[in-house]
Amino acid sequence: MTIEVTIRNAENGSNLNMELEPHTTIEDIIEGAAEFWHKEAGAYVLRRGKKLLKGQSTVMDAGLKNEDVLELIPDPEGG
């Protein structure tokens, strides 16, 4: 069963609604959102609440639910 979640862009506050299959991975969500917002190639992470979500987890593994709000955060690489 598919669920619909909202992805928030931490860099500009804009939102994106995504329909997800149970087997969709967090990495797939990151890639889809980064592509939608035409983000520069770079490292990103996704959080739900106070939890940083594991990339290889599926929607089912991560326990994502309908109407969850996730946030896409750039992971700074520079030093």
Next chain:
Amino acid sequence: MAQPGGDDRWDRSRRLGWIDVDSVLESHCLVVGAGALGNETVKNLALSGVGKVTLVDMDHVELSNLNRCLFFSDRDASGKAAKADVVAQGAMRLSSHCEVLPFVSRIEETDLDWTGFDVVFGCLDNIKARLHLNSHSRHHRVPYVDAGTDGSRGKIQVVRREGPCLQCSMNRSHYQVLERRFSCTAGDFTYYEPPMAAEVTTTATMAAMQVKEGLKILSGREDGCIRDVMFYDAMSNESLVLELDIDEDCPNHGM
């Protein structure tokens, strides 16, 4: 009139109560990267009383570094001085107590005795070196405090002896960046296109937070450390601490 404790270099640090100054004075830290974060981190460690710092960086000073690097000068840039050497000399001028041992080398090519380090600080600009530092810290059970910046954003991750590591927080997007960096590397030079935005207030903020976490570890106050990752955005003045689970598939766990 002399202030009470005025003749004790560490008096004001002792007055904080939670810093174990004696442990800090005897400690030996590894800092990898002598760029913007490394300048500030080594400065903070020296002023905080750390007794010994091993500093590794393979790069030389460039003029474009001078908007954010405390110890670098025009002369260092024109003379292509080694970053590790310049930071080591600068930090030892700040504190006669602190011995800084510079290694002008990539961390992957440096043969270090990891058993002597109390805390490792990652001040790096690439994922490959971070993974190296992460796996060696895990293997030798040395706490690792990693910092990263990009423009006005920053991140701190505290990798404790137990618990999730840096690699546990990574996903496909990190490995794609890693592959791109490899494809842009030729000989001794790595090309970054475009160069990352960077300025001193964000790098100094992140280095201060990084060293604060290290001082907690050195003082036996790991319970007060960031658990596990903190993201900071200077433009919205927001910081966010996120928990992370151990990734059962991470090669650094279950060994």
